[in-house]
Amino acid sequence: MFDLFFTHINQKVNLSEAEQQEVKTFFAPKKLRKRQYLLQEGEPCKYLVFVEKGVLRSYNVDSKGVEHIIHFAMEGWWMGDIYSFLSGDPSGYNIDAIEDAELLMITLDGFEQMMVKVPRMERYFRILFQNNIISKERRLISSISYTAEEKYLRLVESSPELLQRIPLNLVASYLGITPETLSRIRKKLTQKK
Amino acid sequence: MFDLFFTHINQKVNLSEAEQQEVKTFFAPKKLRKRQYLLQEGEPCKYLVFVEKGVLRSYNVDSKGVEHIIHFAMEGWWMGDIYSFLSGDPSGYNIDAIEDAELLMITLDGFEQMMVKVPRMERYFRILFQNNIISKERRLISSISYTAEEKYLRLVESSPELLQRIPLNLVASYLGITPETLSRIRKKLTQKK
DNA sequence: AAAATGGATTGATCTGGATCAAGACTTTTA
DNA sequence: TAAAAGTCTTGATCCAGATCAATCCATTTT
Known part of the structure; x- marks a missing residue:
């Protein structure tokens, strides 16, 4: 269950066996069927999740009822509405499964405790967030600067x-x-x- | 010189006097005149900078020669091309001053040493990066989901x-x-x- | 196995915002 | 203080991509 999880984490920071055991205690497994929601607009995002298997998407719905996909998350990716997760405010996103999925979930309390108990996880998330900023910036530039065809080619x-x-x-x-x-x-x- | 700097940092994590002295050693001050470049496309981004005074912008230039502004940074904001800063690869951005500016600069070596020596700064950057992700996500949604008028109103x-x-x-x-x-x-x- | 649902393609038409052009006003620079 | 450069506005025209509509397959569901 935690195989992919620790493979990914150990690519960025090296956890000892003891640290891994400690980290495990903060996560709960969850399965999601295709089309099932993990989060619906208006609810606070209570969990940050790691995708062990399957594909999730997050999206919002504009004033005309059109869905706009914010993110995909497949194996080895994280998913959640960070803003809502951290603030506790209701989320403006929906998150659901595009394929049957297996997840590892952590709550905000768990997240904050883990940062303190396992400082190497604080480092892991700092690095993860750095990379996330980089990829969001790329996407933003695509969106602002490029034609539809160029956007597609960049995604390919x-x-x-x-x-x-x-x-x-x-x-x-x-x-x-x-x-x-x-x-x-x-x-x-x-x-x- | 470091007044605004520590005010901002202490809003997120509380540094002791000793930690502040330690942190100071990693930063060098720099002044930039209006229109002067901090970074030009093709160079690696050698510094992450904190803006003590003035306004900077980062922008890229598309294949038709049109400039697209990625970010602004005014007093209390950070600026840099994180991707290039971390990887050492040449940056695709330009950064220059819109108003005369006073900056505090740190190199990648300094940054990494500081993370180790002052763990509370690792926490500070994890939180800073979290917030950065949130604001980039907002902007991305603006860009994908909204009309020009709605984008402007959201910025207002x-x-x-x-x-x-x-x-x-x-x-x-x-x-x-x-x-x-x-x-x-x-x-x-x-x-x- | 029939019906319903979801995904992809193609054609015809429409439109938000871009482009091109020109003028007014303000700030820099020489 | 005159000229040049930068900023903002307004008008006329254009076009990339949206919208609307129909058809075709492939999967699910019953």
Whole structure:
């Protein structure tokens, strides 16, 4: 259950066997069926979760009722609404499973205790957050500076795994374009080759 | 020189006098004139800087030669290209001063040593990065989900200070719209009132 | 195995915001 | 203090991508 979890953590900080045992105590396992919600808009986000298996997405719904995907999380990724998780305020996001998923969950209390008890986890999260900032910044630049086609090509480049596993209409939402536009872009690109 | 600096840090983690003295040793002061570069595209970002006074911006230039502003940083904010800073790779950003500025700079070596020597600074940056993720996520949602007018209104809401100090053409670039569009939006909004 | 649901494609049309152009006003620079 | 550069506004036109609509398959569900 914790295999992938510690593999990922030990890539960034090296935990002793004792630290691993300590860390384990803060997490609870959870299974989620396809289409099942982990979080619905209006609820506070009570858990930060690590994805052991499956794929989750987070999205918000705009004033016209259109869904906009904020993130995907597949094996080895974290998911949650950090703002709501930390503040306790109601979340503006929905999180659900795109594929059946197995998760490890931690509460805010657990998270804060863990930071104190296992300082190496504080380091792990500092590094994780650094990387998260970098990838959000890349995405923001894509979104502000590039055309729909360029955005798609950057995604192909940076996250080919996503395109293998996620339906194109969801990929389009993630890129901030319509499924029709994405379909036309892909057609154009295959013809070009 | 370090007044604002420690005020900000102590809002998140409380440093003892001894810790403050230790932290100081990792930073060097720097003044920047308006329009002067802190970083130019192609160079590695050697310093993370804290703004004691003035305003900086970071921006990239797209294939058509158009500038896109990634961030502003005024008093009490940090600035740098975190990706380039951490990896040592050449940066794709430019950073320059919009107003004369006074900065405190730290190198990557300094940063990493400081994390070890003053663990409370590791905590400070973990929290800083958390908040940074939250604000980037907000901005990403703005950018993907909202119209130009809604983006502007959200900025008025979340960062009124920015609009006081920064020319509108730069605000437009930050919002990912043209100065003409921003001008028309503002006209429409004042008429509406 | 029939019906319902979800995903992808293609065509026709529409539109928010970009682009191009010009003028007014203000701040720098020489 | 004159000229140049930067900032903001307004008007006319254009276009990338959205919207609306229909069809085709592939999976689920019953």
